[in-house]
Amino acid sequence: MGMVVVISLPLILFCLLLGFGCYFLGxxxxxxxxxxNAQIYGVPAPPPGAANPFPSPPPSHSKPNISSNV
Incomplete structure (x- = not known):
């Protein structure tokens, strides 16, 4: 045996009106x-008071040029 599902016409109309209203208001x-409030894409600004947020890399260890001493 099958089941009978009854959906009223006013409920259908209310759901359609609610959907259109939410769509247009949104x-x-x-x-x-x-x-x-335009969105700005890019690197964020450092916070106030921060002198250098990215520390500089340590100096590289290279051998002195001996050929200049000759």
């Missing part, structure tokens, strides 16, 4: 957010 809010 799209408008997203466009407003892009205009007011």
């Amino acid at each position: 799209r408008a809010r997203g466009r407003q957010d892009v205009r007011t």
Whole structure:
């Protein structure tokens, strides 16, 4: 035997209206957010008070040039 599932027409219309409302309100809010808070891609700025966030590498150990002493 099969089961009968009853879905009312007002529930279907309410779900469609709710879906369209959320879509249009979300799209408008997203466009407003892009205009007011533009995203900036790149290296972040160092925090205030940080003199050099990246320490310099240690000096390389190389042999002196002996041919210049000849």
